[in-house]
Amino acid sequence: MSTTARVAEDVGNFLDERVGASKGVKFLFRKIFPDHWSFMLGEVALYSFIILLLTGVFLTFFYVPSVGRTTYDGVYTPLAGQTVSEAYASTLRLSFDVRGGMLMRQIHHWSALIFVAAITVHMFRVFFTGAFRKPRELNWVIGTILALLAIVEGFAGYSLPDDLLSGTGLRIASSIILAVPVVGSYLSFFTFGGQFPGEAFIPRLYTVHVLVLPGIFLALITAHLILLVVQKHTQYPGPGRTNQNVVGYPLYPVYTAKAGGFFFIVFGVTALMGALFTINPVWMYGSYDPSPVTAGSQPDWYMGWLDGAVRLTPGLFEFTALGFTFSFNIIIPAMIVPGLITMAMLFYPWIEQWATGDRREHHLLDRPRNAPTRTGLGVMSITFYLLLLISGGNDIIASQLHLSINDITNTLRLLGLVLPPVAFVVTKRICLGLQRKDREKVLHGRETGTIYRTETGEFFEVHAPMDDVSRWKLVGYEPIRPLEPLPAYDEHGVRRHGSRLDGLRRRISRFYFEDRVEPVTPAELDAAHEEHEALPAHEEEERGAVTASTSTPVGGD
Amino acid sequence: MSGHTPAPQSAPGREVVPADADRLLPERFENPGLPVHHARMGDTDPKAAKRAERQVATLFGISALGTLITLVVYFAVKFDTPMSFAEYMTRLRISTEGLGMGLFLALFGIGAGAVHWAKTLMPDEERVEERHLLRGSDADRDAAVTILKEGAAESGLGRRPLIRNSLIGALVLVPLPAVVLLRDLGPLPGDDLSTTMWTAGTRILTDPQGRPIKPADMQIGSIVHIVPEGLDKVPDYLEQKAKAAAILLRLDPADLDPKSQPGAYEGIVAYSKICTHMGCPVALYEQQTHHLLCPCHQSTFDVTQDCKVIFGPAKRPLPQLAITVDADGYLVAKHGFTQAVGPSFWERG
Numbered sequence: 001m002s003t004t005a006r007v008a009e010d011v012g013n014f015l016d017e018r019v020g021a022s023k024g025v026k027f028l029f030r031k032i033f034p035d036h037w038s039f040m041l042g043e044v045a046l047y048s049f050i051i052l053l054l055t056g057v058f059l060t061f062f063y064v065p066s067v068g069r070t071t072y073d074g075v076y077t078p079l080a081g082q083t084v085s086e087a088y089a090s091t092l093r094l095s096f097d098v099r100g101g102m103l104m105r106q107i108h109h110w111s112a113l114i115f116v117a118a119i120t121v122h123m124f125r126v127f128f129t130g131a132f133r134k135p136r137e138l139n140w141v142i143g144t145i146l147a148l149l150a151i152v153e154g155f156a157g158y159s160l161p162d163d164l165l166s167g168t169g170l171r172i173a174s175s176i177i178l179a180v181p182v183v184g185s186y187l188s189f190f191t192f193g194g195q196f197p198g199e200a201f202i203p204r205l206y207t208v209h210v211l212v213l214p215g216i217f218l219a220l221i222t223a224h225l226i227l228l229v230v231q232k233h234t235q236y237p238g239p240g241r242t243n244q245n246v247v248g249y250p251l252y253p254v255y256t257a258k259a260g261g262f263f264f265i266v267f268g269v270t271a272l273m274g275a276l277f278t279i280n281p282v283w284m285y286g287s288y289d290p291s292p293v294t295a296g297s298q299p300d301w302y303m304g305w306l307d308g309a310v311r312l313t314p315g316l317f318e319f320t321a322l323g324f325t326f327s328f329n330i331i332i333p334a335m336i337v338p339g340l341i342t343m344a345m346l347f348y349p350w351i352e353q354w355a356t357g358d359r360r361e362h363h364l365l366d367r368p369r370n371a372p373t374r375t376g377l378g379v380m381s382i383t384f385y386l387l388l389l390i391s392g393g394n395d396i397i398a399s400q401l402h403l404s405i406n407d408i409t410n411t412l413r414l415l416g417l418v419l420p421p422v423a424f425v426v427t428k429r430i431c432l433g434l435q436r437k438d439r440e441k442v443l444h445g446r447e448t449g450t451i452y453r454t455e456t457g458e459f460f461e462v463h464a465p466m467d468d469v470s471r472w473k474l475v476g477y478e479p480i481r482p483l484e485p486l487p488a489y490d491e492h493g494v495r496r497h498g499s500r501l502d503g504l505r506r507r508i509s510r511f512y513f514e515d516r517v518e519p520v521t522p523a524e525l526d527a528a529h530e531e532h533e534a535l536p537a538h539e540e541e542e543r544g545a546v547t548a549s550t551s552t553p554v555g556g557d
Numbered sequence: 558m559s560g561h562t563p564a565p566q567s568a569p570g571r572e573v574v575p576a577d578a579d580r581l582l583p584e585r586f587e588n589p590g591l592p593v594h595h596a597r598m599g600d601t602d603p604k605a606a607k608r609a610e611r612q613v614a615t616l617f618g619i620s621a622l623g624t625l626i627t628l629v630v631y632f633a634v635k636f637d638t639p640m641s642f643a644e645y646m647t648r649l650r651i652s653t654e655g656l657g658m659g660l661f662l663a664l665f666g667i668g669a670g671a672v673h674w675a676k677t678l679m680p681d682e683e684r685v686e687e688r689h690l691l692r693g694s695d696a697d698r699d700a701a702v703t704i705l706k707e708g709a710a711e712s713g714l715g716r717r718p719l720i721r722n723s724l725i726g727a728l729v730l731v732p733l734p735a736v737v738l739l740r741d742l743g744p745l746p747g748d749d750l751s752t753t754m755w756t757a758g759t760r761i762l763t764d765p766q767g768r769p770i771k772p773a774d775m776q777i778g779s780i781v782h783i784v785p786e787g788l789d790k791v792p793d794y795l796e797q798k799a800k801a802a803a804i805l806l807r808l809d810p811a812d813l814d815p816k817s818q819p820g821a822y823e824g825i826v827a828y829s830k831i832c833t834h835m836g837c838p839v840a841l842y843e844q845q846t847h848h849l850l851c852p853c854h855q856s857t858f859d860v861t862q863d864c865k866v867i868f869g870p871a872k873r874p875l876p877q878l879a880i881t882v883d884a885d886g887y888l889v890a891k892h893g894f895t896q897a898v899g900p901s902f903w904e905r906g
Contacts, residue, residue: 261671275657
């Protein structure tokens with residue numbers, strides 16, 4: 001026996017006799033995971049989180065979470081002699097005086113942006129493919145919470161340097177708290193330890209950023225991954241893939257190498273971004289002071305949609321009644337809109353389940369075109385989100401394009417109401433069109449580009465029939481029809497319990513599934529072939545495809 | 558059925574052969590099963606496999622080189638000798654880019670090598686694992702229910718409502734200390750949100766120079782950022798400044814709104830700089846239109862209309878600070894703000 005094998009045996013034996021490692025190896029190492037590029041998006045989020053932990057720990061060694069006033073005397077001479085906060089001075093110190101500090105800070109900030117972006121795109125993938133369906137509703141909920149916390153964590157992180165830009169952001173946060181009805185000013189005073197900005201907030205925010213939220217992240221990500229293993233990964237539909245199996249490669253060694261390697265790739269690319277692209281140059285903004293501000297103030301991208309919502313809401317929503325101020329110009333965009341969006345996201349899996357009446361497990365993903373209403377709703381939401389995001393940069397658009405900020409804002413207000421429904425309708429129609437195209441292709445085959453002319457002068461193009469494997473991709477989905485109405489009254493003429501809710505349910509079900517294109521059935525394909533055979537010169541091409549199921553006629557549907 | 562489902566094509570004028578009852582087609586297509594696996598170059602050609610092996614090793618070698626570059630840059634780029642600011646910044650850039658690109662090679666090399674290894678040399682034949690329903694078997698579920706019922710019965714919770722109710726009561730009460738303990742997170746607001754350092758006779762100083770201002774210093778069309786005298790002496794400097802910061806402008810007196818005239822001095826007016834929307838400094842002044850613009854959310858205030866909101870998400874006008882001159886001829890506050898400055902809050906009214 002070689003030395004390596006002996007050492008491996010000893011280590012394995014040691015672990016097995018103490019923690020029962022062999023059972024874990026047997027359960028986990030040969031688990032099969034399906035392969036698709038879109039499954040990588042969640043991985044990017046996970047790896048960004050690890051990069052954030054690693055670089056974040058480095059930053060904590062040098063950052064001082066205090067707003068105590070100090071005179072800056074570091075190497076960045078343009079700020080020499082200025083009174084700044086300890087937090088700001090230490091951020092400059094770790095950027096300019098600590099070797100590699102600038103790199104670490106920039107990697108940290110870039111990977112924070114990538115983290116939220118990867119979560120967002122991962123959620124798009126999960127939504128549009130229906131991966132949130134039973135039994136994965138809980139993982140969708142965990143993921144939604146993670147996405148929201150990621151935004152909060154990002155905001156906390158870029159507020160810590162206590163620079164002019166982030167301080168202005170905190171002032172906005174304090175104003176949102178002030179706008180909370182009844183208890184707003186109390187909440188604000190408790191959060192900031194008194195008047196804004198106060199000395200308490202930066203240290204508190206630091207604890208939240210480096211301890212509380214990362215702890216919650218670790219717990220939720222662990223739960224997310226455990227559920228992933230327990231429920232096994234979803235897979236795209238395709239030949240050999242069914243709802244009862246999972247087709248792919250084993251965790252060990254294939255995914256150990258692929259996914260492990262991918263971590264290093266993500267880390268490497270983030271390091272390259274940190275090396276080459278300056279991000280958040282706080283030394284250009286100066287330490288926080290409530291009086292100055294820079295034109296074109298922009299938060300990090302993931303806060304943009306909230307900022308945009310705030311910018312679009314006109315001031316007329318604020319009013320005074322009974323001696324109290326109701327700041328709906330802030331409450332609507334900063335609390336009600338995000339609250340409703342969050343609720344819609346959290347409950348979406350159950351809303352759709354209710355409309356389908358489907359309580360089965362789903363492990364095969366949908367092609368987005370095969371769920372036109374869901375895809376439409378998703379694109380509608382993304383359109384709304386993007387319009388808010390664009391609104392967050394309305395001043396940049398105005399100054400870059402030399403347009404009136406008022407016109408841009410008014411246009412965006414209008415578009416915010418009009419475009420999302422339009423996006424829904426258009427997307428749904430595109431999906432249905434794509435489904436029809438799939439049907440055409442299955443029924444009449446692929447266009448070969450070969451043109452024939454008959455003796456009578458008729459032209460036609462030869463269509464090559466599809467083989468079983470490529471056809472399956474286009475027909476292998478399940479048509480869902482609207483729920484059939486149940487009679488509201490039973491045989492005794494008594495109104496059935498819950499029949500009113502049934503009406504709503506049927507309306508939702510119709511909304512989802514009334515417009516649909518069902519997959520081609522073997523009978524339909526057969527009928528189509530017969531029709532082709534009726535054309536004389538076509539015969540040659542079509543024979544091959546119909547040999548298996550010749551001339552079984554179909555009588556209507 | 559909806560009109561969107563195309564009906565199966567029927568061929569008019571063609572004779573329909575009666576269906577053969579024994580050879581009915583299935584309702585739906587059947588899954589054709591896994592497609593045939595195609596071997597890769599490396600699976601069949603030992604030379605290709607050897608080539609892939611060398612490529613993987615090269616990528617790992619690039620990683621080692623990257624690590625070396627990182628270490629060399631760390632120690633070779635020196636910051637400890639006296640040098641000009643420009644020179645320091647150049648070295649910082651070289652250090653950051655060198656360390657980062659070295660790290661990129663070190664990490665990317667490992668990653669690309671591992672992925673290439675998996676893709677070219679590890680088995681790529683798809684394997685199938687069966688899924689099982691997540692719910693337990695009926696026997697398992699019955700056993701679980703039995704256990705839960707037995708445990709509940711053993712605890713006697715159902716039979717002894719006194720224990721149950723007192724436990725619920727205790728559990729409801731026990732978080733109270735946690736709430737109470739948070740009381741000292743901050744003081745109560747009191748009138749802190751409604752008061753500023755400005756009082757009658759407070760001298761107006763420029764920000765950040767701290768100079769007093771005479772009316773003659775202000776040209777028509779000029780704007781000065783101002784703070785109350787004594788601001789730099791108070792311990793809560795930032796908190797006071799966050800409320801007291803204001804702007805001083807001089808307009809043609811004829812342009813001013815009659816409402817702002819009593820607090821104006823020879824066309825010079827002072828307004829709070831803190832946006833009534835979300836507290837950002839309203840710092841952008843358009844001299845020609847007399848508009849003040851908040852850079853955060855673009856609320857626009859018209860100075861000639863007593864700083865009324867003419868666009869954007871703010872509702873209330875910027876509060877005016879009434880001014881006059883003192884015995885030495887310097888501009889001072891006539892009295893403090895007559896209303897709370899800055900963003901709205903519930904009890905503001």
